Amino acid sequence: MVNVSVPHSEVTALLEESDLDFRFHSKDDDFALKTYDTNIMGRFSCPNDECGSTGWSSKKIAITIRMYTGDKYNARVYHQRCQECKRLSQPILDDSYAERVAYRLKKWSGVEMEAPVYGGESNGPHIRSLCEGCKAGHCSEGKWYC
Template sequence: MPRKERKAAKLWSLHPKLHDDVAQVLDEEGLQIDFLDADDEATNIKDRDTNVMGRFICLNAGCNFSGWSSKKVAMTIRMYPQQRYNARVYHQRCRNCKAVGRLVLDTGSYVERVTYWLKKWNGIEVQPPDFSGQSRGPHNSEL
């Protein structure tokens, strides 16, 4: 019997289900911005690389490393014409086996980062975020 083709692990994800949380914060400033499900690097009018927090679970059954948390999960926020946006969140690899981990995103940090940049791009004065958190582990950029 032929081997079953394994799907390649996704290296990034969009989170349209969090748009309601984003929209609620933006509504406080009178902003109406829609989520764009299609991630298109060619048609965006603004973008920003930033970081959010999250946890990753190693899905490799042969790996003895169950998961890890990260205060530095890379993300690219993009603004598109017609008041639309999306945010690509990049997944990390397990330090032990190099498999791509499954992301459990910190919703609060995602909403804060996305709304910060959407407000700023729309001319609303915003306070820069507080970066007082201390890292408790190495961040391997190769992963």
């Protein structure tokens, strides 16, 4: 589990469209005003050189978005384990990260928007034992089966 701050500039760019300005909050143990569990898309590659896995893509990467006082936010992206060797892997995120984080922050800020259409069918069953989001109880995909 890590906080991903790299795509912050992309989130900022999307927020500017609605005249919003949020800063990235690097601590995630503080009290958050709002918390939202959702999922994003991305790709994993297995960090284990001896593993035969060529990596996998996921349309259900668990993410927890949090908003704090003083126009601050952060997002925790949950890792997944390799199906072959069970090693933990950090995802390479696509545009869905910034889109979903910005959408949530706009919504929390009272910006009127049309509900987004999240394309893409799930690529295979969600394997809860391999998902750190499920383990932490923050995976919106996993909750559907609970």
